Amino acid sequence: MELNSFQQTAFEHQRPTIEKFGRKSWMWTIFFLVWIILGGYALYLQVAEGHIVTGMRDNVVWGLYIANFIFFIGISYAGAVISGILHILNVEWRKPIIRIAEMITVIATIIGPVFILLCVGRFDRLHHLILYPRLQSPITWDVLAISTYFTGSVIFLYLALIKDFAIYRDANLNVPKWRKKIYKALAIGYRGTPSQKKHISVSMNLMAIIIIPLAIIVHSVLSWIFGMTLRPGWHSTIFGPYFVLAAIYSGTGVLIMAMWVYRRMYKLYDYINDKHFIYLGYIMLVLAAGYGYFTFSEYLTDWFGSEKWNSEVIHKLFSFSEYGWWFLFANVAGIVLPIFIVAFPKTRKPGWIAIASFFMVIALWVKRYLIIVPTLESPLLPMQDTRLEYVKYSPTWVEWALTFAGIATFFLFFTLMSKFVTIIPISEFADKEKAKEKVAEKVINPESKVIPA
Amino acid sequence: MHLSLSNLLGLMILFWVPSRIIAQTDTSAKPEVKETTTYAPLITFVSIQKNDNSVDLKTSVKAKINGTLTSLPGLRIEFTIGADSIAKKLGEAITDSKGVAILNCKPDQLTADAEGKLNFNASFAGKDSLEAAKEIVAVKRARLEITPVKEDSLLTVKIKLVDLSTGAETPVPETDLGVFVNRMFSALKLGEGKTDETGEASVEIPNNLPGDAKGNITLLARLDDNEVYGNLEAAVTQQWGVPVSDEVKKLPRALWSPYPPMWMLITFVILMSAVWGHYIVIIVQLFRLRKEEPKTTS
Numbered sequence: 001m002e003l004n005s006f007q008q009t010a011f012e013h014q015r016p017t018i019e020k021f022g023r024k025s026w027m028w029t030i031f032f033l034v035w036i037i038l039g040g041y042a043l044y045l046q047v048a049e050g051h052i053v054t055g056m057r058d059n060v061v062w063g064l065y066i067a068n069f070i071f072f073i074g075i076s077y078a079g080a081v082i083s084g085i086l087h088i089l090n091v092e093w094r095k096p097i098i099r100i101a102e103m104i105t106v107i108a109t110i111i112g113p114v115f116i117l118l119c120v121g122r123f124d125r126l127h128h129l130i131l132y133p134r135l136q137s138p139i140t141w142d143v144l145a146i147s148t149y150f151t152g153s154v155i156f157l158y159l160a161l162i163k164d165f166a167i168y169r170d171a172n173l174n175v176p177k178w179r180k181k182i183y184k185a186l187a188i189g190y191r192g193t194p195s196q197k198k199h200i201s202v203s204m205n206l207m208a209i210i211i212i213p214l215a216i217i218v219h220s221v222l223s224w225i226f227g228m229t230l231r232p233g234w235h236s237t238i239f240g241p242y243f244v245l246a247a248i249y250s251g252t253g254v255l256i257m258a259m260w261v262y263r264r265m266y267k268l269y270d271y272i273n274d275k276h277f278i279y280l281g282y283i284m285l286v287l288a289a290g291y292g293y294f295t296f297s298e299y300l301t302d303w304f305g306s307e308k309w310n311s312e313v314i315h316k317l318f319s320f321s322e323y324g325w326w327f328l329f330a331n332v333a334g335i336v337l338p339i340f341i342v343a344f345p346k347t348r349k350p351g352w353i354a355i356a357s358f359f360m361v362i363a364l365w366v367k368r369y370l371i372i373v374p375t376l377e378s379p380l381l382p383m384q385d386t387r388l389e390y391v392k393y394s395p396t397w398v399e400w401a402l403t404f405a406g407i408a409t410f411f412l413f414f415t416l417m418s419k420f421v422t423i424i425p426i427s428e429f430a431d432k433e434k435a436k437e438k439v440a441e442k443v444i445n446p447e448s449k450v451i452p453a
Numbered sequence: 454m455h456l457s458l459s460n461l462l463g464l465m466i467l468f469w470v471p472s473r474i475i476a477q478t479d480t481s482a483k484p485e486v487k488e489t490t491t492y493a494p495l496i497t498f499v500s501i502q503k504n505d506n507s508v509d510l511k512t513s514v515k516a517k518i519n520g521t522l523t524s525l526p527g528l529r530i531e532f533t534i535g536a537d538s539i540a541k542k543l544g545e546a547i548t549d550s551k552g553v554a555i556l557n558c559k560p561d562q563l564t565a566d567a568e569g570k571l572n573f574n575a576s577f578a579g580k581d582s583l584e585a586a587k588e589i590v591a592v593k594r595a596r597l598e599i600t601p602v603k604e605d606s607l608l609t610v611k612i613k614l615v616d617l618s619t620g621a622e623t624p625v626p627e628t629d630l631g632v633f634v635n636r637m638f639s640a641l642k643l644g645e646g647k648t649d650e651t652g653e654a655s656v657e658i659p660n661n662l663p664g665d666a667k668g669n670i671t672l673l674a675r676l677d678d679n680e681v682y683g684n685l686e687a688a689v690t691q692q693w694g695v696p697v698s699d700e701v702k703k704l705p706r707a708l709w710s711p712y713p714p715m716w717m718l719i720t721f722v723i724l725m726s727a728v729w730g731h732y733i734v735i736i737v738q739l740f741r742l743r744k745e746e747p748k749t750t751s
Binding site for chain 1: 710712717718725731732734745747
């Protein structure tokens, strides 16, 4: 594969990253593995002793695990929706950041459902979900939707990688033979002929179109697991769009954080520049406003209606002796902070935007926790066993260990993937001069067909 | 603004380490169980005298284990009649999953004492960490009779309570009796009546009670927890109910319905076909891409 000068520069800049697994990378890998091993021990305890080692009981049956599940599926939106929309709109500045976005999607979609498995008490009956599915159950919808979404995300990421795999194959990289073989196999004979380019272009366009409604359906279905039940705080018609918006929002936050880390780690200042942070900051601002609107609307109607059970949940969320501080944090860090940071030019800088994203992402995680736990702590029927641990959920170290193991796995996958493929897509860059020539040609002769680079 | 990675990591750890991580006692730790710990079973013992002159002896066995009153299944309960020195064995029963054991005693097994009382004993011999336990019930012999009466469209049951402890049938006046109808899980109370000087009472029965396929309902007359006679029960089955077909009808829309609604099935098939159809088209494109690899460069 021939590279233009811009592609050549971008590739040479990133070549050491994929050729060497440096000391820092090893240290990070070991650090993440320690967390994963701790999580493995916690899982062993959970399987050996049963769910009694968690804070979940027959009243509060969902806790950290389900909050993590929704959170990870939410951030997977970074690749699906953001990169899908930017692809369809053919936004030029998307090119250096789409790979990070798509990697977030695939990795988060792998890790999210693992938390469902951790929450399920009977591993031995798991296959019943496949053998005896009940199409009228939202749980079945969720299993089908997420597996379909995961397949789509992998295809989307792979399509964007084929051209780069061809570049790695032909670049005589200083990597082991097995890796060269993998690059060759994954490049599936791509040589950059016009018809091959067309196949990839058609496929990418199809995927970009289908992945957006698919992602919306997936998160709507996820919200319906709550929305379809007659529980206070859950049974809401706006839960579908509310979840979808929150997911895109948190996905944008994680994307900004990942961009910030990679830009510093691999010195990618020439490719991921301030403009990317500011543009994504604007997107984040709009989403924050939309998310704030949904939040206000959701709680205002519950509060105004004063329905007995809803009022009980609202009281828990507003009471500082219960979840008041968390609720306040979720709204300040999750809505107000990003809006203020992006709104003022003084703070509209990559570092500040990354900090706002960091707190916003945590706030969105807290929000998921607040959706699940206070509602389950407000049963519609009187409790028979009123021991404190049955009435009030409090996660144990086992759940925290598995939560951190999940986060560590997310980072570990990222570290490993960034050593296997370049973070900045090489093939996406057209030669600047050639691009100018093509634009000029298009102006002179509008009938000419411009083949995208 | 530039933040170092270590600063970011520090922030993350600070934030993520939860303040409530040790808020709950780790329940995974096994409680220390002393080998010498024993539990004292609590036996609740009642007798129910039936209108066929038999008596049901019913025990419910529980014990307080780790602060919770727990039913004890699988225990052998021995039932006897008479004072300790001359007690005659009536039989044995094993407690079920709810800790309940019932023994039905025929009239010829029942021997009253000099005062005309039946002295029943229920005893548990002890097993493993459970101590032995015993409970006594002393009741006078009596019988409850139930007679259905239909006058025009008015349905009533006449109930009569008689004392049998003297050998003769003596009516028992001024006693509250309840009338019930058997339902799927337990008896539903229909009304109460107080016996007159002839020991009789009358209770009206509604004419719209759901019965079985033939309209049969089982009516019960009960005297509960009387300090002289204990519990008495009489039952009669009458065709006074509204017949309820036992044919399986089409289920209403519910989560437990065996099949999803048609619209849901159609929507599901359309959505999944659309998405997976796209995937197939893309995979075909990739196969074509592979086929079109120029041979000179391969």
